[in-house]
Each structure stands twice: as C-alpha cells, then as structure tokens.
Amino acid sequence: MKIAVLGGGITGLTAAYHLSKKGHQVTLIEKEKVLGGLAVGFKAKGWDWHLERAYHHLFANDYDIINFAKEIGFNKIFFRTPVTSSLYEEPRGYKILPLDTPIDLLRFPYLGLIDKLRAGAILAFLKVSPFLGFYERVTSEDFLKISMGKNVWNRLWQTLFRGKFGDYAGIILASFIWARINKRTKKLGYIEGGFQEFIDHLIEKLKGEKVTIMTDHEIMDIKKRREGFTISGKVYDKVISTLPTPVMVRLTKNVFSKKYLEKFSKLKYLHAVTLIIETDKPILNETYWLNICSDKIPLMLLAQHTNFIDIKHYGGRNIAYTGWYVKGDDKKLRMDKKQILEMVMPYARKISKNKFKVIDYHLFKGAFAQPIFDREFAKNRPGFKTPIKNFYVANLDMTYPYDRGTNYAVKLGREVSEMIR
Ligand SMILES: Cc1cc2nc3c(=O)[nH]c(=O)nc-3n(C[C@H](O)[C@H](O)[C@H](O)COP(=O)(O)OP(=O)(O)OC[C@H]3O[C@@H](n4cnc5c(N)ncnc54)[C@H](O)[C@@H]3O)c2cc1C
Secondary structure (H helix, E strand, O other): OEEEEEOOOHHHHHHHHHHHHOOOEEEEEOOOOOOOHHHOEEOOOOOOOOEEOOOOOEEOOOHHHHHHHHHOOOOOEEEEOOEEEEEEEOOOOEEEEEOOOHHHHHHOOOOOHHHHHHHHHHHHHHHHOOOOHHHHOOEHHHHHHHHHOHHHHHHHHHHHHHHHHHHHHHHOEHHHHHHHHHHOOOOEEEEOOOHHHHHHHHHHHHHHOOOEEEOOOOOOOEEEOOOOEEEOOEEEOEEEEOOOHHHHHHHOOOOOOHHHHHHHHHOOEEEEEEEEEEEOOOOOOOEEEEEEEOOOOOOOEEEEHHHOOOHHHHOOOEEEEEEEEEOOOOHHHOOOHHHHHHHHHHHHHHHOOOOOOEEEEEEEEEEEEEEOOOHHHHHHOOOOEOOOOOEEEOOHHHHOOOOOOHHHHHHHHHHHHHOOO
16 A cells, blocks of 8 residues: 655654554655654754753653564663753742652741642642543633643743733633643753654654655645645545644645535644753753743743753753743744744843853744644544545644644554554
8 A cells, every 4th residue: 555644743654653563555755854743953063962942851651662672673762850940030030949749848838827738739630530521621721720720821821821822812712721731840851862863763664664764755745646645746545744733734625525624714823932041050040940920021931951951061051941832923933043042031130040152043933833722622632533534633632632742743653553454
C-alpha cells in the first residue's frame, strides 16, 4: 500500500515508522528543510547539544514516548527535579516563590488559610479525579472561582490563564485545568543531546525502513481520485495528515465536503513566539521555570534552561527562554529578533538579581501551536477518521483534553497507524 504521511513533526515521523514496519510503502512530506516540526532543535556555534526552538521537557508519566523510545533502542531520556517557581508583584518590586508542593501552598503569603486549604483540597481532587463530562460544561475560570474561591482565582490563576490564552482565557474549558493538574509531575525529563537526538534517531530508523523522505516540500494541494489521492503529482492509496487543521482545511477543499470542513472553522488557535537569550551570567538563579504572575510584566514565562540542563553542553553560555502565544494579528509575529529582545530586556533586568550581558539571541515562531480548548473545540475537533475513506487525520488538536506534547504526538502516530492494515 502506498501511503503519504503529510508533515514531518513527531506525529508524522512516528506514524511513518509504524506503517513502514508493517510493510507499507511510505512517503513522508515536510515543508521545512528539517524534520521535527514544533519540537525541532538547533545548534549554535560552540554547543555540543541541540536546543529546542521552543522550551521542551517531559513529564515522568509520559509513558508513550518513554516506551516508544525503548522500542526503537533510544535510551537517552533522563529525569531530574529542577526548581519551578512563580513571580509575584510586591508593592516594591517582585517576589519569586515556589508553588509546587502542599507545603509551598501553605507558606504562600498572599492567601488566607481557608483559601489555601480549599485550593489544596481541589488540587488534590483534580489529581486523582478521572475525566468527568462535567469538565466540558464549565469554563476553567468558573470552575476555579466556584471551587477554590475568587481570591484564589485572582492570586493563583488569573494571570497564568491570561498569559497563556490572552483574550481567550475566559472560555477555556475546565477539562484543560483537569488535564494540567492530573498530568503534571514534579520530575521533568529531557533528552541527552536535546529532543533533536530523538528526532534524528527516528529519521535513521525511517531510512532503514526505506521510507521516502521529502523535505523542503510544501504541499499546495491534495486531489481525490476515484481510487486514492494525488499529492504533488504522485498517487497514494492512503493519506495521513498530521498538518495543523487550518492548513489541512486549505489543502483539502477538493477532497472534503464544505460541511465537513466548515466545522473546523469554529476552532481557534494561537501561534507561538519564543525568544532564546544566551547570556554570560544566568538571568535566574536556581529556578528553571518561572511563571510570571504579574500584569506589569508582559512575558508568559522565563525558563532558565541551564538551571535544568548543564551549561557545559552550550559552550558555557547561560540559556533562557521567554515566549508568548499570540493571535494572527499580533505585532510580535511581525517584529524581528532585535525588536523582541529590546522589548524583553527591561523586564529580564528587573526580574534578575544578576548584572548579565547578552551574548546572542534567537527568535522562533510556530504556527497554530496552541489550540484553544473551548466548547466549540470540544464539539468540532478532528478525529482519526474522516468522511473520505483512506484519508486519516492525526494532529495536535487530538491530544485534547491534554495540552499538546511530544508524548501525545508519539501516541497519535502509533494509533493512526493501527487503523491501517
Ligand atoms: C511553545 C511550545 C512549547 C512546547 N513545550 C513542550 C514540552 O515541554 N514538552 C512536549 O513534549 N511538547 C511540547 N510542545 C509540543 C510539541 O512540540 C508538539 O506537541 C509536537 O511536536 C507536535 O508534533 P506534531 O507532529 O503533531 O505537529 P508539528 O510538529 O506541528 O508537525 C506538523 C508538521 O507539518 C508541517 N507542515 C505544515 N504545513 C505543511 C505543508 N503545507 N506541507 C508540508 N508540511 C507541512 C510543519 O512544518 C510541521 O513539521 C511545545 C510546543 C510549543 C509550541
């Protein structure tokens, strides 16, 4: 069977691997020069390890990727427990506080004891609760305000939701917060050499299985034939699209009915913008992941990667990420890296206790990187099967209620391949 896998991110790579193992003739088609999609890495001069364009780590319970890595003989995933904290505004300056454990919550200075106990009880409940239909009938904001109280919403959650989802913060379903709490582990994982090592290992496996890999090849159109599909002049029996849904919609106007495609027009997305800053001294001491819980700092987070992974792998340079999820009309999508750095620096200097110098910096943008999990999303998101026989979808919208991640990309790649004999 000739199968085209559209998109060379981790979902596409994994699907191609499983399908080729089953003996199919697989062609993987990717528009970028490099494979890996949103998890792709790069190596600056003097670095031994790759670094992801967007901050990446694993959770200790990301079993799909952990097990798949074992299956393909990849043993470079490791776990550690870096410091994660949140930054809060004070009348004069800012305070950085850990908020990972029940003890941290009890010590949290901005809430009364009753609020803390309430918040702790709901967090404990979410951790053990199975997914309930109820979580799709209420927004995260309403759920958290009602269950934990308004003070807790205002102090703990509001800026985090606004930081991640912007104008959409108020419509995110409670299923998102359930998945977030349920899945999170204090132990975080990384990959020796960076996530790119895993991607490169997979690529080698695909080559071994004789998968045809086409990079730098943007798919512009897909045509349905009586039997099969035509893509870039070649005919395939089956197609698996791992493309972002809006891209798939644009390319399949001649494949699917208007009605089928129309439901996807109700889905909303944000694009990712990440800035990586290389400095002589760290911006943050000790903390790897810093949530910014202040309206006065227009950054969603600051992640000092080299407080998680040894600085020696990056030529002795301290590496920090900051980033945003933005709408299509956001000016950050049109700003160049110097403009973004200039915007970030006053805040990075304010947050940092160190007088650091910027040595280099890198800017990356990822399209349709964050689906908005609202009611429309829960109703209209794509599934593996489509109304057209032999055309399948496996993309990051389908990790719902879990936030997209490489673990789910591996899972989707495997699951879609299981649908094809
Ligand atoms: C800011 C950010 C932080 C993240 N943090 C983490 C994390 O900490 N841990 C974690 O596990 N995951 C994280 N993720 C998520 C993770 O990167 C993704 O879930 C995963 O890489 C998705 O893989 P995918 O193959 O499904 O999609 P993608 O990687 O988006 O792959 C789709 C591919 O399709 C290609 N494509 C698009 N249009 C065309 C076309 N017309 N023709 C051909 N090819 C096309 C794209 O170039 C892309 O390579 C993060 C993502 C972002 C954006």
